[in-house]
Amino acid sequence: MQIFKEIGPLKLHLQHKRKEGFSVGLVPTMGALHQGHLSLIHASRQATDITVCSLFVNPTQFNNPADLEKYPRTLEKDTSLLESAGCDVLFAPETASMYERAEVIHFDFGQLDKVLEGKFRPGHFSGVATVVSKLFHIVEPDHAFFGQKDYQQLQIVTKLVEELKFNIQVHGVPIIREPNGLAMSSRNQRLSEADKTRAGILHESLSDARSRLLAGKPWTEVQKDIIEKINKTQDLQLEYFELTNRNDLTNTTNVDIKNGILLTACFVGSVRLIDNMLI
């Protein structure tokens, strides 16, 4: 695996590879890698010749400075995980080379960045769109791979690529879970064992809500029960538990169950987790 910290040499390397006819896949990450990330690397290796994993804790997508500060950073371990997973290129830039100066551009995605995560994390998706645009222009991948755990982010990136006509195919890769159902996340590293056990209730609640909806139960009743149950659990504080249309996250009324998705965000102690489930 080749490691680049600078943009220039990475671009040169990929230009050569592209000239030789190799296709390029990009897996953008913020590091602290887990099995979820490795399944993205795997998907990229299946679809492309050269897999580039970027590892950059992007400051502009953190609305909460404490969250940015506490975000786990495990570069050495990440490097050996990527090496074992058969990743071809690791791109791990410094903040100063990704953000050379004070910047002015913000992205607005209309209602799509005002609901769910966007509502609780103002500015988050503008930061995501900014760093993803930068990475896309630096790496110029043919394919890019994102986890479905960050479902709204996947929708945002898909819009970005479609509307601005990037020459990139975006792939959403299914959530990987712990044995108790907890969705894999870098932030799980900050949970105690007891917290991890407790956090299993999120997946359990998503499954439970899904079954009850499929059995014809009205959503308002299901939602009320679930919210009560989660909030009764020690150390858990729910931000949202919503049903919406999977193709248009802004539509929450008269959701067609067959195209529905359940999405949730919840604090477990001081750690904010998200999860979702297609119906």
Place this chain on the structure above:
Amino acid sequence: MQIFKEIGPLKLHLQHKRKEGFSVGLVPTMGALHQGHLSLIHASRQATDITVCSLFVNPTQFNNPADLEKYPRTLEKDTSLLESAGCDVLFAPETASMYERAEVIHFDFGQLDKVLEGKFRPGHFSGVATVVSKLFHIVEPDHAFFGQKDYQQLQIVTKLVEELKFNIQVHGVPIIREPNGLAMSSRNQRLSEADKTRAGILHESLSDARSRLLAGKPWTEVQKDIIEKINKTQDLQLEYFELTNRNDLTNTTNVDIKNGILLTACFVGSVRLIDNMLI
């Protein structure tokens, strides 16, 4: 000259050219071409192997529907002008292929799109950034050429390229003027001969203000005189006549004259013209 109306075939054509080692220059226009545009074609031919001129009246950058409707469209004449100017490729897409669906993304450039043109044309620069992003991703040029008449647009595009790390070098090409000083513009086609003569006062006023500033006259006094003079002219209605820093159009206090620029927008009858002059 090869003419493309569809995105797919254009991309294929340019991919081949790029593989053969040719560099690509893009001159984005809205058609109704004049000597100003041809100087952009000339600049591109000097700097690159293949010059692509795009011709697309971009609806999203018009805040005023009447302005969009009345914007001159002269495709046949434009084609022969480009042919004579030695342009290699004309890209003239339909609106439906540039905007395939209702779109949600808007760009915000902070103060830079709130002042001058941005103040009088809300949403204009978001539309510019959107269509320029699309064109950049479709054509993937090495160089792109923009007229300095649209000075604020040039600043917006430069920010877009720098911040989002497009692999493109942006060139600003000097204003071309009529014998009476009127800056060449597609909108001039909508002026009567009398209007064209009257509109000469804009360039005259810019020159006059520049001389007086260089002679040490205070800006507030110069600005007041100029505004009065223009507004006294029949059929002219000024929107703004401002002095600012040429590298940061949002700074209007304590402008360093050596790095200053004068910018103006004025209605001549129902036609809105803009012009500027570096000091």
